[in-house]
Amino acid sequence: MALMITDECINCDVCEPECPNEAIFMGPEIYQIDPDKCTECVGHFDAPQCQQVCPVACIPNDPQRVESHTQLMQKYLRLTQAA
Structure with missing residues (x-):
């Protein structure tokens, strides 16, 4: 499963730089x-x-x-081969 960020997010900014796939970004109100x-x-x-x-x-x-x-794993391979 992919992950999701719920509305309990406090926008603390610690998750975004930890994502190796750059999948986390700031949405209109919370990270997504x-x-x-x-x-x-x-x-x-x-x-x-x-x-x-x-x-x-x-x-x-x-x-x-x-x-x-x-x-x-297949998604990981696609993402890393595209980079």
């Missing part, structure tokens, strides 16, 4: 995650870095974007 770029850090780290640093635990899995580990 581009699901087309989010690999849950598969290919980069063992755990999603944004979740690791979030002080309010507002970054759950997005139930609208169910993806397997294999699909996340």
Whole structure:
């Protein structure tokens, strides 16, 4: 699954620089995650870095974007080959 940021976000700015895919960006009110770029850090780290640093635990899995580990790895490969 891709991750999402809920409205509990306090805009503390710690998640954005941790994302290796540059999937996190400032939205109209809170940070958001581009699901087309989010690999849950598969290919980069063992755990999603944004979740690791979030002080309010507002970054759950997005139930609208169910993806397997294999699909996340394929997305990672596409993103890194395009770079």
